[in-house]
Amino acid sequence: MRREHYPPDRNVLPAHLTLFHHLPPSVEEELKHRLNAATRGVRAPAAKAAGLMSLGRGVAVKIESPGLAAIRNELSEAFAGLLMPQDAGGWRPHITIQNKVAPSMAKLLLGALGKEFRARDVEIAGLAAWWYRGGPWEPLSRHMFA
Structure with a gap:
């Protein structure tokens, strides 16, 4: 869905849930340690695509996952x-499938997707950290669930 509806020039990361928008570079090692501890040998938390939500200038899929919320709370x-x-x-967990478009376009997509949307289980494969240094996003670390 994201590849189909996200503006191609802005779609530089695969579909994801954002836990935090910014952490300072000084926490890099501690962040890696905490993400590793949260995932190593741990089963992925259950998650559900629960509905659609308007972002004003985009559309997202609402995600419900008490287990992921607990991980985020610990990190917070x-x-x-x-x-x-x-x-x-x-925190409003979601996967953005459209963003940075005219509100009228977003409203049309929300209506169209809403006609066919059905709640369903989704898989959270792992946790990752990325750097943004003014250019393309750079992967910092990946931590996969068992």
Whole structure:
């Protein structure tokens, strides 16, 4: 869905759930350690694509996963003083399938997808960290669930 509806010039990462938008580079090693601890030998948390949500200028699939929410809460507590306001506030887990389009286009897609959408289980394969240094995103680390 993302490849079909996301503007191609902006679609530089595969479909994903964002846990945090920004953590400072100084936490790189601790972040890797915590992501490794959260995934090594651990079964992937159950997750469900529960519905669609408007992003105003895009559309996303709402994700429900108490297990992933628990992981994010632990990370939030560990990095509490370092979180930007966007990350310190409430978390709405979702996979963006369209973004940065005219609100009218987003509304049309939301309506079209809403006619056929059915809740279903989804797989969370692992956790990853990425760098953004003003250019393309660079992978920092990947941590797969068992």
